[in-house]
Amino acid sequence: MPAAGVVMIVAVVLIVGALVFYLVSTILALRKITRGLDEAIGGVIGIIEKSAPVNEVVTTINQNLDAGVDLLEGLLVKKAGLADAVGLVEGLYPGAAAEGFRNFPDSKTVKAPRIGEVYTRGTLTLARLGREAPIAAASPNGPALRNPAYGSLAARGLYPEGRQAKPQAMPRSPVIGADSPVQYVPSDSPGVRERMPVPAGSGQAPAQSEHNPQGGPVKSFLRRLKNDD
């Protein structure tokens, strides 16, 4: 065989070898791509299936929330009046008055009153407790009364000192009943006792009330009328 023919055969073998190598490598890479796409398609199908009811559910939630907003806006405006309602909302959420109420277009043009000038301090306190944040930033200019972490303790500050801060120092409620340690005699008239209560078994004679030695104030008044006669 001539040398040129051998060289040609070698060249063809090289070309075929290169074709086989690269095409097999490409096939392997394409198989990897196919597997990856299968996984991706599975994930996408999962996303589609899981997100299918989201639209309907979110729509329903929005409808319910819209109904709630309509209800609360209507109730607030009905009870407080449009101007005060806008003022209260402005006090709770500064800047919200500019947006107005959804169902009351006139609320955008209402001049919101300063909430501190309209309502008492107690109302503001209640509003602050509900808001968990400083309200009516301009008036009054104080911190939020309610601490979210210790909300129950903060609420005690609203009541007189002693009852809430030191409940253990308060006298216990009286024990009532036929065998109670202190026997109470029913009074003839409200606020006036026939005699002061005496602990059972103490041996003390029941003391007569100074206000009513022999009866209630009506009987005493009638007795005095007789004496005058």
Added chain:
Amino acid sequence: MILEWIGDAILLLVVLPVVVYLLRGVLNAANSIVPSVQQIAVAAQQGSRDLDAAALLLTTQDQVVKTIETAADYGGSLDVILDDAR
């Protein structure tokens, strides 16, 4: 004879390099797609897992309905016990 050598030269110096170049380009392109596809697959699976909580929207829906009903009852009571604004 000379033509045969010329043909051999063309095969070895032109055809073989061109074939290798083209096939290599195809292989590189295929290999470059593989990591992207794998990343897409991972992202799709993670996205699918993230949507597992979407089922809780049904609970949220029920809770919203109950909350609105409670607010409506409360509002009705307030409507009764509070006077309307003048």
